[in-house]
Amino acid sequence: MLKRYKEEFHGRKFQFILTDLKGVVLESDQHLLAVKEKELIGDVHPFFFSLPEIMQGDERTTSFHCVQLGDRTGELTTDITVEKVDKRLLVIIENLTDHYLSYQSIAQSRNESIIDSELILLKNHELQERERFKNEFIQNFSHELRNPLTNIIALTNILQRSNLNEEQTGILEVLKGSTSNLKLMLEDILSLAMISKGKLALNPTVFNFRQFIEFIRLTYTTRAQEKGLAFALTADEKIPEYIEGDRLRMLQIVTNLCDNAIKYTEKGKVALYIALNQKRANTINLRFGVKDTGQGIPEEKLETVLESFEQLGKSEGAGLGLAIVKGLLALMNAQIKIQSIENEGSHFYFDVTLKYPLHHQSTLLTSKHAVTHTSPKISKTPKKFKVLLVEDNEHVQTSLLKTLIDTGDFFIDLVGDGALVMQEIVNKHYDIVLMDVNLPNITGDQLAKVIRGLPFKNIKKIPIIGITANSYKEQIKAYKKAGMNIVLSKPFDDVELIKTMYKLLR
Incomplete structure (x- = not known):
């Protein structure tokens, strides 16, 4: 039996x-x-024509591998061994067609796998380069916008304090509204860049949740009415009055969702609801949802609508709102979800876990966390303070000078070159220094470090307020470490500036 099998094989x-x-x-x-x-x-196959000549040498055995035989190329793939035996040639043909086909298939799969891996690496590199370019562009673009925006805000506030007729007041209100929107858009762009770079950190605090809700209700009831829409807000009464979380980022998420809903809704209503999912120990899980009766989102757009600069059709804005929502929620270990039917409306919702204080005194918390919007009180002291203003941008110089002069409390010297600051500081007495970080010849933070290192006590203790177009926390922290008391990021409000100066001069 075995012999027969061997013969067949x-x-x-x-x-x-x-x-x-x-x-x-x-x-x-x-x-x-x-x-x-x-x-x-x-005559059997052209391959064998040269065998007699090859075997005329001294070699007793010659082997050939992967030889194609047969009527069609690739029909038969063999290994051939030729041996000299008693003045004869013994040709041994071994059929390895299956072996070579299998080997070829494996080699091809391996090559394809290598090629695919290389393509993935190249694609990842390309995506990383695109992301790096985008983030750098956003950062540089927002940086360049901050100086002119600071000027616009300052000059608008100065105009508002002057005598204007009714028409001029109306124009000024439109200008302030547009400036406010531009400022918010700039902050959105910066937030997106910081999220992409992993440099945005949450700042959780205890805040009054009911006041938070009421602020949103008042804001969006008015905005919806301006567009002829209804706005409804419902919140579970079992939600604690005070919760702990990043109020600013929570507000940014909710307002972006509400703004988006109102933008894409032409008739009907927008509804915001906040439901209590779970309450355990000192943690609470809430569901926030925004529903609208707008144009809805096509199914093929449901994935891309959360990406940066994506918009549905032609509309105002930069298409950043939902991308920021997605990024901020990721920092909170939450995820935005969407249900939408085209031409009927959309439903955006997310679940987020926050904390709340188990024991608190409402009056203390209210006092501690209440938000005030009043202007700083102008100093009534007869003394005028001496200010060194260090700024190289002529337009910013003009707006800051006008803001400081209008208070009536300051004498101001102006320097536009960082190299001249030390000369002024040493030869004259100043009560406070207002200094841009980005200066020609030497930067403001480097100057602050030099001033703090001087042996003269009256000079090294001068309060320094830094102003900068940079807004990353690491940068602000570095400027303060160099010796600046407080750093204001452009664009800042003139009220904020004056209030900060009085705080340091007390």
């Missing part, structure tokens, strides 16, 4: 051809190729 895999030294076939077993006795082996 050899019959499928091997063929033996015996020839003389000139290549004339003496005998063959006919298993793989049809071979006639007394014919030249070269």
Whole structure:
């Protein structure tokens, strides 16, 4: 039985051809190729033409690998061994077609896998480069916008304090509204860049949740009415009055969702609801949802609508709102979800876990966390303070000078070059220094470090307020470490500036 199997196997895999030294076939077993006795082996297949010449050398055995035989290329792939036996040539043909096909398939798969891996690496590199370029562009673009925006805000506030007729007041209100929107858009762009770079950190505090809700209700009831829409807000009464979280970022998320809903809704209503999912120990899980009766989102857009600069059709804005919502929620270990039917409306919702204080005194918390919007009280002291204003941008110089002069409390010296600051500081007495960080020749933070290192007590203790177009926390922290008491990021309100100066001069 075994002998029969061995013969069958050899019959499928091997063929033996015996020839003389000139290549004339003496005998063959006919298993793989049809071979006639007394014919030249070269007539069987062109490969064999040169065998007699090859075997004229001293080698007893010669092997050939991966030889294609048969009527069609690739029909039969073999290994061939030729041996000299008693002045004859023994040609042994081994059929390895399946082996070579398998090897070729494996090699091809491996090559394709390598190519795919390389393509993935190239694509990832390309995406990283695109992301890096985008973030750098956003950062530089927002940086360049801050100086002119600071000027606009300052000059608008100065105009508001002047005598204006009714028409001029109306124009000024429109200008202030547009400036406010531009400022918010700039902050959105910066937030997006900080999220992408992993530099945005949450700042959780205890805040009055009911006041938070009421602020949103008043804001969006008015905005919806301006567009002829209804706005409804419902909140679970079991939600604690005070909760702990990043109020600013929570407000940014909710307002972006509400703004987005109102933007894409032409008739009907927008509804914001806040439901209590779970309350355990001192943690609370809330669901925020915004529903609208707007144009809805096509199914193919549901994934991309959360990406940066994506918009549905033609609309105002930069298409950043939902991307910021997505990024901020990721920092809170939450995720935005969408349900939408085209031409019927959309539903955006998310679940977020926050904390709340188990024991508190409402009056203390209210006092501590209440938000005030009153202007700083102008100093009534007869003394005027001496201010060194260090700023190289002429337009910012003009707006800051006008703001400081209008208080009536300051004498001001102006320097536009960082290299001249030390000369002024040493030769004159100043009560406070207002200094831009980005100055020609030497930066403001470097100057602050030098001033703090001087041996003269009256100089090294001068309060320094830094103003900068940079807003990353790491940068602000570095400027303060260099010696600046307080750093204001452009664009800032003139009320904020004056209030900060009085705080340091007390």
